Amino acid sequence: MDFGIGYFPTAEAVGPGELAAFVEERGFESLVFAEHTHIPASRESPYPGGGELPRKYTATLDLFVALTAAALATNRLRVGSGIALVIERDPIITAKEAASVDVLSGGRFEFGVGAGWNREEMANHGTDPRTRMRLFAERVEAIKAIWTEREASFHGEFVDFERILCEPKPVQRPHPPVLVGGHGPTVIDRVLAFGDAWFPNWTPDVLDRAAELRSRAERPIDFMAMGPPAKPEVIEELAEAGTRRVSWWLPSAGFSVIEPRLEKIERAIAEFTGEA
Secondary structure, eight states, rough: EEEEEEEOBBBBBBBBHHHHHHHHHHTTTTEOOOOOOOTTTOOOOTTOOOOSSOGGGGGGOOOHHHHHHHHOSSSSSSSEEEEEEESSSHHHHHHHHHHHHHHHHHHHHEEEEEOOOOHHHHHHTOOOGGGGGHHHHHHHHHHHHHHSSSSSSEOOOOOOOEEEEEOOOOOOSSSOOOOOOOOOTHHHHHHHOOOSEOOOOOOTTTHHHHHHHHHHHHOOOOOOOOOOOOOOOHHHHHHHOOOSSEEEEEEEOOHHHHHHHHHHHHHHHHHHHHHH
16 A cells, blocks of 8 residues: 655645655655636635635646646656546646656656536536536546547547547556546446546545445456545555555645644554554
8 A cells, every 4th residue: 555645736835846856755655736727706615624715725836737846856756636627627738738747757647537516616617517527527538538549539428529639648558547536426437437546535434435436346446545534543444445545635835834744644654554
């Protein structure tokens, strides 16, 4: 089992390249960045975490710019989106950006994808919240087609293009891993349809649903947990459940705030591995 970090990169906090080099040096296997293009000021969609929406949601750096900085600052660290809001993205541009990061990183990119929770945000991108899941599936499949076909074509309800040449192609074959985020009622269906892994934020029922995924899967699909309690007994429970990777969010702040949080995570890992 590997251990990773999640982060909302902002202009006021430790930069993405600097943080990537730091967590690679500390022995972490991966780093993923969150994405929000903007947050509508109306704030009609309630924040899933409850209470006031943290400012980091309105201030994230561009996802693929941040990933490029992280890739170029590291040698071993896997870098990824956690998650890319595909329903707000042009699939052709996204395919090129993601493949470019995979090339620049030497094949270390992971494509975390999701539909998001803020209905006003997606509507500002022209996405109808009522059909977002069908759009989500088509855009992911279209991106995979662009990555794997020399002359890619795709004909769907929402995405349609004929014989396009789009390079570079990713280094990883057949393509970078697709990590499906979210934990709505139909998320397991989406993971089974087009994911290489399920990558949800932590909820009390996540291990039960991971067991459902394993029971339904007819091909290898990883389970990766994001944001569980940083406790050795929780890590042990995740390991027993066959979890591929456990990751934790770090605060968007300076090193004086980040380091104590990281040290707590490292103590839990050390107790789990018997190195404490």
